[in-house]
Amino acid sequence: MVQAYILIQTDVGKASAVAEFIAEMPGVLQAEDVTGPYDVVVRAQAETVDDLGRMVVAKVQQVDGITRTLTCPIVHL
Template sequence: MVHAFIMVKTAAGKSEELLDSIRGLGPVSEAHIVAGNYDIITEVETEEVYDVLHTVVGKLQKLDGIADTKTYICLQ
């Protein structure tokens, strides 16, 4: 099992609107609006590292209002 955190920066005023859409993505187990350099922190669990990539590039970044993402894959 691959566990990862994806930091999401949204367009101004879009965080609350995007939260439910992000939570609805299959591999997403948690998503929360946070304060700091990013607007939403997303937790995903997948079978393979490739599935994390597919979630970020194929699903998350395609949502209207996503400005930037940064992915952290857990090592233990």
């Protein structure tokens, strides 16, 4: 199982709606609207890195109001 944080920038005023919508997606563990350079932070999981990438590109990035994402896989050193 691969987990990652997905940092999301949204259009002005869209962070709350984006976080609520993404929180309902399969594989999403948590979605919070935050302040700072990113508007929403998501913790997600998938079986493989490829599955995670497909989820981000095919599902998350297609949500109305999202302008940019940055995916940060979690590593255990």
